[in-house]
Amino acid sequence: MQTGQPSQTALAAAFHRAAHQVLEQGRIFADPLAIRILGLDAQSVARRAEENPSGRRMRLFIAVRTRFGEDALAVSFKNGVRQAVMLGAGLDTYAYRNPFGERLRIFEVDHPATQAWKQQLLRDAAIPAPASLTFVPIDFEHETLAERLATAGFDRTQPTFFTWLGVVPYLKEEAVWTTLAFIAGLPHGAHVVFDYSDPPEALTPEGRAYHDRRARRVADLGEAWITYFEAETLHRKLAGLGFAEIEDLGPAAIVARYFPGRSGPVPDKGGHVVHATAKICAVS
Numbered sequence: 001m002q003t004g005q006p007s008q009t010a011l012a013a014a015f016h017r018a019a020h021q022v023l024e025q026g027r028i029f030a031d032p033l034a035i036r037i038l039g040l041d042a043q044s045v046a047r048r049a050e051e052n053p054s055g056r057r058m059r060l061f062i063a064v065r066t067r068f069g070e071d072a073l074a075v076s077f078k079n080g081v082r083q084a085v086m087l088g089a090g091l092d093t094y095a096y097r098n099p100f101g102e103r104l105r106i107f108e109v110d111h112p113a114t115q116a117w118k119q120q121l122l123r124d125a126a127i128p129a130p131a132s133l134t135f136v137p138i139d140f141e142h143e144t145l146a147e148r149l150a151t152a153g154f155d156r157t158q159p160t161f162f163t164w165l166g167v168v169p170y171l172k173e174e175a176v177w178t179t180l181a182f183i184a185g186l187p188h189g190a191h192v193v194f195d196y197s198d199p200p201e202a203l204t205p206e207g208r209a210y211h212d213r214r215a216r217r218v219a220d221l222g223e224a225w226i227t228y229f230e231a232e233t234l235h236r237k238l239a240g241l242g243f244a245e246i247e248d249l250g251p252a253a254i255v256a257r258y259f260p261g262r263s264g265p266v267p268d269k270g271g272h273v274v275h276a277t278a279k280i281c282a283v284s
Contacts, residue, residue: 006117007110008221010090013166014038016059017066019049028060028258029067033093036125058214062166064258065273068249069163069193070094072275076161076191077104083158085109085149087179088167091118095133102132107152109145112137140175146182157188164194169225170218176227177237184241184278191277192243198250198269199228207267231272243276 018034020026022042035045049055073084077100086092089108098104108115115137122129129135136152138145150156162183168176183190200211215225235246251270255262 006114007090007223009166009170009218009223010088010114013062014091015045015048016055016062018045019055020059020063022046023049023056024060024063028063029070031066031093031097033096033125033127037091037093037121037127039121039124054210054213057210061254061271064254065165065193065195065271066092067258068273068275069165072191072193073161073163074099076159081159081161081191083107083155084161084163085154087145087162087164089118090114090166091121092163092165093127094163095130096122096127098130098132102130105132105134107134107136107149107154109136109138109148112139145179156186159189160186160191162190162192164192166195168194168196169227170223171227173227177241180238180243180276181241184243186278189278191275193273193275195271195273196227196229196234197225197271199230202230202269204267204269207270234274238276242279244279245275245277247275249273 014034015038017029017031018038018040020029021031021034022045035042038045049059073081082103083105085107086094087109089095089110092108095106095108098106110118115135119129119135134152136148138148154160160183164179180192183192197211200208200215203211218225231248231250235248238246249257250268250272252266252268254271254273255266
């Protein structure tokens with residue numbers, strides 16, 4: 001990410017969510033604000049997406065990870081969660097169509113430049129920020145997540161749901177584990193949904209070629225992919241932090257759940273979405 005500039009990959013992800021509404025009619029993930037926040041019309045979105053047919057795979061993965069996260073949050077709300085944190089919120093619109101209204105408090109955490117840009121887009125689109133939403137700008141070079149959430153009114157005594165989508169691959173591994181340790185250490189339990197990819201060398205030749213094209217594209221934007229995980233190692237470390245339940249959907253599980261009619265071979269390596277639940281810690 002360029003210093004002082006909003007995230008270009010956040011814009012790309014938002015465009016994929018918008019294109020899914022048009023080209024697949026929001027079949028996996030319906031978002032009535034996805035096009036509106038971009039200030040575009042459906043025809044423009046469709047035309048631009050169709051000019052890049054290779055983007056379909058990423059578009060569907062982004063739709064899946066968003067649906068997966070929102071479904072998990074809905075279940076957690078039914079089980080008593082009343083506080084959610086969107087890490088690297090980008091142009092995500094959940095807080096503005098929150099089905100639980102003021103019963104679910106939401107914190108959007110992002111880089112100040114990206115957050116200011118989003119707020120301008122929201123004003124331009126006449127999308128109001130609800131009273132249940134708190135913006136939390138953070139400069140990770142000089143501030144910690146715990147510090148910024150505390151000053152924003154985050155309640156550590158409440159069980160909390162975190163979404164962290166489209167972020168982990170861009171971070172150093174140390175930063176990933178520091179954030180997950182903070183989440184796991186909350187005294188009254190927490191959930192986190194995030195996505196990751198298997199290492200490039202584990203992919204099929206076709207998958208590796210696709211990965212390398214995408215990797216070059218995001219690197220050219222100044223937001224390179226730098227962190228990958230092997231599932232077994234990731235799960236072991238998550239358990240060591242205190243995550244008691246881990247649901248990890250890799251390519252085959254994603255196809256089985258979201259594309260049950262698809263025929264043909266499915267690779268066993270690629271992008272994953274994870275929902276990890278931390279144990280309730282004893283309060284000292």
